[in-house]
Amino acid sequence: MPKIVDHDKQKQIVAEAAIRVIRRTGLDRATVRNIAKEAGLSVGSLRHYFSTQDELFAFCMNIFRERTETRVESMELGEEVLPALKRLLLQFLPVDEDRKMEMEVWLSFSTKSLMRPELKRIGEDMYAGMRSASLFAVHKLMEAKLAKKDLDADLEAETLHALLDGLAIHQLLYPGTMPAERSELLLDRHLRSLCE
């Protein structure tokens, strides 16, 4: 009698194995063979769940996006708007080891998509999510009457989003000159600069 396997659960297990391999070796060396080995499966079995490596990576990126969404949705904004928004936006910086790894994979994947436009769609959801969070933050400042008058919400959200990604990359690549506390300070100052 064949074993009854929960297909979705198994996909999740494979993706977690992939994330461990990517973390350890980088995206370039996270081959189907290495990931199958890590998951304790044959290459053939792995192909049963993900027919291509891109499918598998797309699934991993979705896991990251869902994790970020869960973190953001489970946040209590609380009374104090400015500190709350800062906490929210810090979710998009590599403030701990998990987020550092997620962002490294996101950066590797995005860079790969420069040469492989068919991969671009996968990063787009994350990009759209960060843009929404940035716009949400600007709108919250406006609603709370903290924002400067005549602020252009869209332009400020785009600026904030670019600043966050720039800080994330500097933190990932040059933690010596851009440690977490420094980028937190810069984010804090930028938010205050939008206020009266």
Added chain:
Amino acid sequence: MPKIVDHDKQKQIVAEAAIRVIRRTGLDRATVRNIAKEAGLSVGSLRHYFSTQDELFAFCMNIFRERTETRVESMELGEEVLPALKRLLLQFLPVDEDRKMEMEVWLSFSTKSLMRPELKRIGEDMYAGMRSASLFAVHKLMEAKLAKKDLDADLEAETLHALLDGLAIHQLLYPGTMPAERSELLLDRHLRSLCE
């Protein structure tokens, strides 16, 4: 009699061939074999000029850095400080095809260095150059008495630098939502926000 070959000139030719291959195929597929073929050399001859692929890539990154420095140094700042600084800082955004390619390679190389710390040094010169240019811009605004009082030059330079890199990446990855004119507008607004 052996051919007399200008070693430095030949290195430059090989690097130019490498840049063409990287542009066409991406960093991942820019193998020594492919680059040798593009340069019309044997793999053995190429190894005479660059003993490893990393050495060759480092040389290419240096070419990009020199090009950027030359562009920046040859600029006439002129009378009007704000437009001049904007022109200066636009050198760090992918405003034309050459710069787009340079930044794509810079991004690929930086991402690769996440997994290969020995490559990190190569990106550091570019990073330091952009940081200096950002600091130069903030100082110029202060000297011209355009800047807000009590501006913290270092913090503002770090913010400007992160914003520039964030905009560059958004432009490279999502030119549909962040076209060149839009990031130019955002840069312009940010510079103005530093002024009285």
